[in-house]
Amino acid sequence: MNTLYIPVIDFQAYALGQDCPAADLDKLGSEMCKALEDIGFCYLKNHGISQDVINDAFSSSRKFFMQPDEEKEKFARSKSKILTLDGLEKREWPSHFPELKSSMEILWDKGTELSLKVFDVIAYGLNLEDKQFFRKCHKLIGTPNNKSLLRSLFYPEIPADYEIKEGQLRCGEHTDYGPLTLLFQDEVGGLEVRNQDGQFVPATPIPGTILVNIGDTLQRWTADKLIATKHRILMPSANMERGQTRQSIAFFTFSDDDVMIECLDKSNKYKPIKSIDNLNSKFSLTY
Numbered sequence: 576m577n578t579l580y581i582p583v584i585d586f587q588a589y590a591l592g593q594d595c596p597a598a599d600l601d602k603l604g605s606e607m608c609k610a611l612e613d614i615g616f617c618y619l620k621n622h623g624i625s626q627d628v629i630n631d632a633f634s635s636s637r638k639f640f641m642q643p644d645e646e647k648e649k650f651a652r653s654k655s656k657i658l659t660l661d662g663l664e665k666r667e668w669p670s671h672f673p674e675l676k677s678s679m680e681i682l683w684d685k686g687t688e689l690s691l692k693v694f695d696v697i698a699y700g701l702n703l704e705d706k707q708f709f710r711k712c713h714k715l716i717g718t719p720n721n722k723s724l725l726r727s728l729f730y731p732e733i734p735a736d737y738e739i740k741e742g743q744l745r746c747g748e749h750t751d752y753g754p755l756t757l758l759f760q761d762e763v764g765g766l767e768v769r770n771q772d773g774q775f776v777p778a779t780p781i782p783g784t785i786l787v788n789i790g791d792t793l794q795r796w797t798a799d800k801l802i803a804t805k806h807r808i809l810m811p812s813a814n815m816e817r818g819q820t821r822q823s824i825a826f827f828t829f830s831d832d833d834v835m836i837e838c839l840d841k842s843n844k845y846k847p848i849k850s851i852d853n854l855n856s857k858f859s860l861t862y
């Protein structure tokens with residue numbers, strides 16, 4: 576059955592700091608995997624990341640992005656590195672905004688913890704023999720041998736005299752590369768997700784929730800059981816919304832560089848590939 580909307584999953588039982596019996600994880604896993612099979616996205620409520628932590632990361636990012644371009648350019652990725660994975664390596668933080676580094680680091684830690692918990696739940700939902708399987712493939716998050724990243728996005732306002740072209744988007748249609756993405760969005764909206772009928776469904780912001788979505792790697796790993804759904808960000812539709820900026824923060828997980836992505840159902844539908852080679856091939860196709 577194709578889903579016309581994105582389900583909300585109550586993560587309370589296994590929220591950060593919570594543990595629960597295997598039977599509850601089974602139930603949560605089936606519920607989550609059903610959503611991830613149908614539409615590839617779900618909202619998580621009662622996830623355990625405090626709203627203050629999320630708000631701090633949003634407000635310090637905003638402060639950074641509201642600076643003049645010359646200031647921001649001092650921290651831009653070097654053009655030559657955009658084409659390679661080196662671009663993901665650590666760069667300087669702006670020293671005049673210590674709260675940007677501290678708030679993003681706190682969200683990074685919480686995002687790491689929560690994504691591992693989501694992976695546990697998915698392992699139950701997929702009925703994997705080793706329920707720690709995904710956890711073991713993401714042991715190195717936060718080290719140079721794992722490319723997971725936290726990205727703060729800022730969509731500037733659209734000037735009043737700018738002519739929005741037919742079909743123009745704020746962010747083009749794409750699927751994410753890694754196994755799993757956690758997405759924090761502000762209240763502005765505009766994100767749309769393509770369901771299996773090919774219709775775009777709005778992923779309307781729901782206060783207190785985080786969006787979880789599957790990327791190409793987990794689709795490949797599960798031999799197309801869980802789907803990496805295309806998504807995009809619309810331009811503001813009404814003139815009065817043009818002046819509105821939009822923010823989101825995405826925690827993109829990537830498996831440890833040396834992990835082999837091999838169809839879990841043993842179907843061999845896709846050739847086994849090392850996580851880092853998979854990622855490099857996606858980067859070279861994109862850039």
Ligand SMILES: O=C(O)CCC(=O)C(=O)O
Pocket residue numbers: 728746751758760766806808822823825
């Ligand atoms: O800004 C958003 O809400 C989503 C951005 C996105 O899909 C991405 O960066 O992969």
Ligand SMILES: [Fe+2]
Pocket residue numbers: 749750751806
């Ligand atoms: Fe995305």
